[in-house]
Amino acid sequence: MTTLNRPGAPDGHACGIDTAMEVIGGKWKVLILWALHEHPYRRFGELRRLLPGVTEKVLASHLREMEADGIVHRVSYDEVPPRVEYSLTEDGKRLNDALQPLAAWGRERPTARRLAERAG
Amino acid sequence: MTTLNRPGAPDGHACGIDTAMEVIGGKWKVLILWALHEHPYRRFGELRRLLPGVTEKVLASHLREMEADGIVHRVSYDEVPPRVEYSLTEDGKRLNDALQPLAAWGRERPTARRLAERAG
DNA sequence: CTGCATGCTCACCCCAGGGTAACCACCCAC
DNA sequence: GTGGGTGGTTACCCTGGGGTGAGCATGCAG
Structure with a gap:
């Protein structure tokens, strides 16, 4: 069971975070x-x-899943050498927006304790 | 390497999301x-x-990490039977707030494709 | 003495997700 | 014919996060 198995969340909330967490x-x-x-509209190699650090296999599979999740859009041009362009869908852009507060939290947070712990 | 290994993100952005992702x-x-x-101030068993579905081991270790990350606060009362109360720190509350847009995205999203795929 | 309840810890196992590396089909430049 | 560049696929391996189940220290109810 890789999903969070909650038909109804802890006390009835749909919560929605788990949905998002699966996607990202x-x-x-x-x-x-x-x-x-x-960098909108990037090719595989550019990405x-x-x-x-990312490997081709993982990048490919992640892009595939994200496409299946409807957050990235894939356009394949029938050329040689092959060209494929990836971009965000509207839903993907909204997801990105929704992530901004989280990013801000990460940036602002007061010198995380575990970071020190890891470094040490 | 369990962290996202980016001294500077893709093109120089600190991004911050990876920090948050580690924490959650x-x-x-x-x-x-x-x-x-x-439910603020819950005991271990209540949580x-x-x-x-969560096991004691995992709940304990997660709470420990979250405490180390400064997002939950743990108070142990010297009683018998033992009593321990967990609550969110200010940072934890802020993190929760930062997750709301993500939750909203998860709730609103237009019938995710992979969910159907999984069900089928 | 037995059992129960609390809040854990420890030892062990398992599997999925990610990493490694080779290969493919295509065409061009050399 | 060899090499390079494109965007992948396939096979295999390996790690660690999470699941399983037991045990522990304590005191009280029965």
Whole structure:
């Protein structure tokens, strides 16, 4: 069971966060989202270069899932060499917007304790 | 490397989302956050009952990490039987607030494609 | 003495998600 | 014919996060 198995949340709330968490649950998904937000209409290789450390396999599978989730749009041009362009859908843009407060929280937070712990 | 290994994000943005994602990265953390938001000052056992499916081990370790991250506050009363109360810190409350747009996105989203796919 | 209730810890196992690397089909430049 | 660049796929391996179940310290009710 990879989903959060809650037909009704703790006390009846639909909550919705778990839905969102599933969609952005991959290791690189928020970064892909962010990259596509900053650089609309990128090709596979460009995205790969924008995300140092990601492997082709993982990038491909993440993009595929995000496409299935309707947050990225994929356009394949029938050329040689092949060209594919990825962009955010409207829903993806809204997701990105919804992530901004979280990003702000992350940036503002008062010197997280566990970061020190990890560094040490 | 469990962190997202980005001294500077894709193109120089600090981004901050990855920080937040680390903090809420556990399977049950957002639900704990939510539960503590709806029911402030809950005991371990109560929390457990609020999150059907979570095991003691995982709940304990998640609470521990969240405490280390400064988003939950733990108060242990020297009684018998032991009593421990968990609550959100100010930072935790802010995190919860920051999650609301995400929750809204999750609730509003137009019939996610992969949900159907999973059901089928 | 037994059981129950609390809030954990410990030892163990399992599997999915992610990493590694090779390969494919296509065409062009050399 | 060899190499490069495109956007992938396939096979395999490996780690760690989470699940399972037991145990522990304590005191009270029965």
